[in-house]
Amino acid sequence: MTMDTITRSYERSAQLSLFRQVYLWMAMALVITGFMAMLVAESPTLLSLIFSSKLTFFGLIIAELALVWYLSARIDRISFTTATLMFIIYSLLNGAMLSSVFLLYTASSIASTFFITAGTFGVMCVYGYLTKRDLTSLGNLCLMAVIGLIIAGLVNLFLQSSLMSLIVSGIGVLVFVGLTAYDSQKIKRMLLQEGLEVNDSTRKIALLGSLTLYLDFINLFLYLLRFLGDRRG
Template identity: 60%
Template structure:
């Protein structure tokens, strides 16, 4: 027979899971807002754009800085405090906004806005599917990660080959990969919070934050690949 204590404990766990799950999407959205605002501010500053565009050390330093932040955060999340992890997530969002500011030099503002809404709709549909489906998507993980590694290798190779056909093949495959990763990550986050999110504490908040980072990366990459297809160049 279930006691009042058991009912209270179950309610508390459900409340914690719901709160953490909501925080995943709040933090992801805030990171996207920070990235968007940073991109707009940098794009409106010709001096900053010129400095980055004409200084390869600075440009590649920003790229390497982004990669280093994600790697360090992912590899050391258990050692960092939640406050430190949050700061690094915000720092990454700002750095990503600086590098993404160049899209405003290449594409029209209207096509960027259109692509953003298409991305939001696609992302939302796949995240919802990953959250509510009863199908186990864990088998997608290895396939999508291997496909992503292949995509990165192909992208680097095409940097030298400069094949237009390869460019478009990479683009469409990239869209498919990140659509799949959105559903996979959404389900993985739900399962992780269901398993560990029995209360709101330092550890579970870091789990939710890393979930937000995963979905943020899915959204940004999906947006960039869709922009290749839907974007109108100036």
């Protein structure tokens, strides 16, 4: 076995180790979010506290946005332990907000949509990781489309158009399918640029990557649920 072969084998092993951490942390966050959502959905007191009080509702939204912004902007200046704790807190807050899903849709349709989302997400992650094509232009297009989705969603709060909601949901699915592939490739590049040694710096990049993919998964799931979910009678 030559030295080049040993070096390449080590690099692949280190790269796969870091990527396993990305997906393990993302899976951990999804599990935390799911359990928190079910816990809140089964508690009339917590549901009333969150959704009957505008102060609590908008306070949670602001807290979520603040956590994501702080993690993204300050990841280099905080410890890995602090970053992990903030990610867990964000997962809990997001779970509380997503508890409404269990009130709007049947459990069976939520479960089936989750597995469809997982399959689609997995395929796009593999594609983003393996493809030689530069997905930067696709990612930039999808990021601009996210802004359009937010604006269209706000406008439809006033219009209450079911057709517009359906169109926005369809575009949302396509956008987050594209973003999943782009983000997977971007995380791979960031880890390669930083170096393949498993240390605090690369672990923080992996954690931030897991947050990015977690957000892609949640948004893809929610947009698919609007198509595939069976609403409670």
